[in-house]
Amino acid sequence: MAFHFSLESLLRYRRSLEHKCELKLHRAAAEVSRIQRELENVNLAEGAMRHSEDASLRLGVRASELQWNGLQRSAFRSRSLWLEKKLQESELIRSACFQDLLCAKQQYEIVEKLRQQRWGIYRMEDERRAQRQLDDLFLSRGFWLTHSSARNP
Numbered sequence: 001m002a003f004h005f006s007l008e009s010l011l012r013y014r015r016s017l018e019h020k021c022e023l024k025l026h027r028a029a030a031e032v033s034r035i036q037r038e039l040e041n042v043n044l045a046e047g048a049m050r051h052s053e054d055a056s057l058r059l060g061v062r063a064s065e066l067q068w069n070g071l072q073r074s075a076f077r078s079r080s081l082w083l084e085k086k087l088q089e090s091e092l093i094r095s096a097c098f099q100d101l102l103c104a105k106q107q108y109e110i111v112e113k114l115r116q117q118r119w120g121i122y123r124m125e126d127e128r129r130a131q132r133q134l135d136d137l138f139l140s141r142g143f144w145l146t147h148s149s150a151r152n153p
Helices: 007-061 064-149
Strands: none
Touching: 007 064
Protein backbone atom coordinates (compact mmCIF):
# COMPACT_ATOMS: atom_id res chain seq x y z
CA MET A 1 0.00 0.00 0.00
CA ALA A 2 1.52 3.33 -1.09
CA PHE A 3 1.67 6.32 1.22
CA HIS A 4 -1.16 8.79 0.65
CA PHE A 5 -1.21 12.12 2.51
CA SER A 6 -4.83 13.18 2.86
CA LEU A 7 -3.88 16.86 3.07
CA GLU A 8 -1.70 16.84 -0.06
CA SER A 9 -3.93 19.41 -1.79
CA LEU A 10 -3.65 21.70 1.24
CA LEU A 11 0.13 21.29 1.15
CA ARG A 12 0.22 22.27 -2.55
CA TYR A 13 -2.09 25.22 -1.84
CA ARG A 14 0.14 26.44 1.01
CA ARG A 15 3.19 26.09 -1.23
CA SER A 16 1.51 28.11 -3.99
CA LEU A 17 0.58 30.84 -1.49
CA GLU A 18 4.19 30.95 -0.31
CA HIS A 19 5.36 31.23 -3.92
CA LYS A 20 2.92 34.08 -4.61
CA CYS A 21 4.15 35.91 -1.52
CA GLU A 22 7.74 35.48 -2.68
CA LEU A 23 6.85 36.97 -6.06
CA LYS A 24 5.07 39.91 -4.44
CA LEU A 25 8.07 40.51 -2.20
CA HIS A 26 10.45 40.47 -5.19
CA ARG A 27 8.24 42.97 -7.04
CA ALA A 28 8.03 45.22 -3.97
CA ALA A 29 11.82 45.06 -3.47
CA ALA A 30 12.37 45.88 -7.15
CA GLU A 31 10.05 48.87 -6.83
CA VAL A 32 11.96 50.12 -3.77
CA SER A 33 15.24 49.76 -5.68
CA ARG A 34 13.82 51.55 -8.72
CA ILE A 35 12.60 54.48 -6.63
CA GLN A 36 15.93 54.67 -4.77
CA ARG A 37 17.81 54.83 -8.09
CA GLU A 38 15.47 57.49 -9.42
CA LEU A 39 15.87 59.52 -6.22
CA GLU A 40 19.66 59.25 -6.51
CA ASN A 41 19.49 60.40 -10.13
CA VAL A 42 17.33 63.40 -9.23
CA ASN A 43 19.68 64.34 -6.40
CA LEU A 44 22.72 63.96 -8.66
CA ALA A 45 21.10 66.07 -11.38
CA GLU A 46 20.21 68.74 -8.83
CA GLY A 47 23.76 68.73 -7.49
CA ALA A 48 25.19 69.02 -11.00
CA MET A 49 22.84 71.91 -11.73
CA ARG A 50 23.90 73.71 -8.53
CA HIS A 51 27.55 73.23 -9.41
CA SER A 52 26.91 74.61 -12.90
CA GLU A 53 24.95 77.52 -11.46
CA ASP A 54 27.76 78.38 -9.05
CA ALA A 55 30.24 78.46 -11.92
CA SER A 56 27.85 80.63 -13.97
CA LEU A 57 27.42 83.09 -11.09
CA ARG A 58 31.18 83.62 -10.91
CA LEU A 59 31.31 84.35 -14.61
CA GLY A 60 28.16 86.44 -14.70
CA VAL A 61 24.73 85.28 -15.68
CA ARG A 62 21.50 86.82 -16.93
CA ALA A 63 18.50 87.18 -14.65
CA SER A 64 16.41 84.98 -16.93
CA GLU A 65 18.93 82.15 -16.51
CA LEU A 66 18.80 82.56 -12.74
CA GLN A 67 15.04 82.44 -12.84
CA TRP A 68 15.13 79.31 -15.04
CA ASN A 69 17.61 77.65 -12.68
CA GLY A 70 15.34 78.50 -9.74
CA LEU A 71 12.40 76.83 -11.48
CA GLN A 72 14.52 73.76 -12.19
CA ARG A 73 15.68 73.59 -8.57
CA SER A 74 12.08 73.84 -7.43
CA ALA A 75 11.11 71.04 -9.81
CA PHE A 76 14.00 68.88 -8.55
CA ARG A 77 12.96 69.47 -4.93
CA SER A 78 9.32 68.66 -5.68
CA ARG A 79 10.30 65.49 -7.52
CA SER A 80 12.69 64.54 -4.72
CA LEU A 81 10.02 65.02 -2.03
CA TRP A 82 7.50 63.04 -4.08
CA LEU A 83 10.01 60.22 -4.58
CA GLU A 84 10.85 60.14 -0.87
CA LYS A 85 7.15 59.79 -0.08
CA LYS A 86 6.80 57.00 -2.69
CA LEU A 87 9.90 55.33 -1.25
CA GLN A 88 8.39 55.27 2.24
CA GLU A 89 5.14 53.83 0.87
CA SER A 90 7.04 51.21 -1.13
CA GLU A 91 9.12 50.24 1.90
CA LEU A 92 5.92 49.76 3.91
CA ILE A 93 4.52 47.56 1.15
CA ARG A 94 7.79 45.59 1.01
CA SER A 95 7.70 45.13 4.78
CA ALA A 96 4.08 43.91 4.62
CA CYS A 97 4.97 41.50 1.81
CA PHE A 98 7.87 40.18 3.91
CA GLN A 99 5.53 39.59 6.86
CA ASP A 100 3.03 37.86 4.56
CA LEU A 101 5.82 35.63 3.27
CA LEU A 102 6.90 34.70 6.80
CA CYS A 103 3.31 33.81 7.68
CA ALA A 104 2.87 31.76 4.48
CA LYS A 105 6.16 29.91 5.16
CA GLN A 106 5.07 29.08 8.70
CA GLN A 107 1.70 27.76 7.52
CA TYR A 108 3.39 25.67 4.84
CA GLU A 109 5.90 24.30 7.34
CA ILE A 110 3.11 23.31 9.73
CA VAL A 111 1.38 21.23 7.05
CA GLU A 112 4.75 19.84 5.84
CA LYS A 113 5.64 18.79 9.39
CA LEU A 114 2.28 17.04 9.70
CA ARG A 115 2.99 15.23 6.41
CA GLN A 116 6.41 14.15 7.68
CA GLN A 117 4.89 12.86 10.92
CA ARG A 118 2.29 10.88 9.01
CA TRP A 119 5.01 9.57 6.66
CA GLY A 120 6.97 8.39 9.72
CA ILE A 121 3.89 6.67 11.14
CA TYR A 122 3.19 5.05 7.77
CA ARG A 123 6.79 3.78 7.53
CA MET A 124 6.65 2.30 11.04
CA GLU A 125 3.33 0.59 10.33
CA ASP A 126 4.63 -0.67 7.00
CA GLU A 127 7.75 -2.07 8.66
CA ARG A 128 5.58 -3.75 11.33
CA ARG A 129 3.34 -5.21 8.63
CA ALA A 130 6.36 -6.55 6.75
CA GLN A 131 7.82 -7.98 9.98
CA ARG A 132 4.48 -9.68 10.79
CA GLN A 133 4.44 -11.23 7.32
CA LEU A 134 8.00 -12.50 7.83
CA ASP A 135 7.07 -13.83 11.26
CA ASP A 136 3.98 -15.54 9.87
CA LEU A 137 6.05 -17.05 7.05
CA PHE A 138 8.69 -18.20 9.50
CA LEU A 139 6.10 -19.71 11.85
CA SER A 140 4.23 -21.41 9.02
CA ARG A 141 7.49 -22.90 7.69
CA GLY A 142 8.32 -24.10 11.15
CA PHE A 143 4.88 -25.62 11.49
CA TRP A 144 5.22 -27.46 8.17
CA LEU A 145 8.74 -28.59 8.94
CA THR A 146 7.73 -30.04 12.29
CA HIS A 147 4.62 -31.73 10.87
CA SER A 148 6.37 -33.07 7.79
CA SER A 149 9.23 -34.54 9.87
CA ALA A 150 6.69 -36.16 12.17
CA ARG A 151 5.15 -38.01 9.18
CA ASN A 152 8.46 -39.24 7.78
CA PRO A 153 10.34 -40.88 10.64
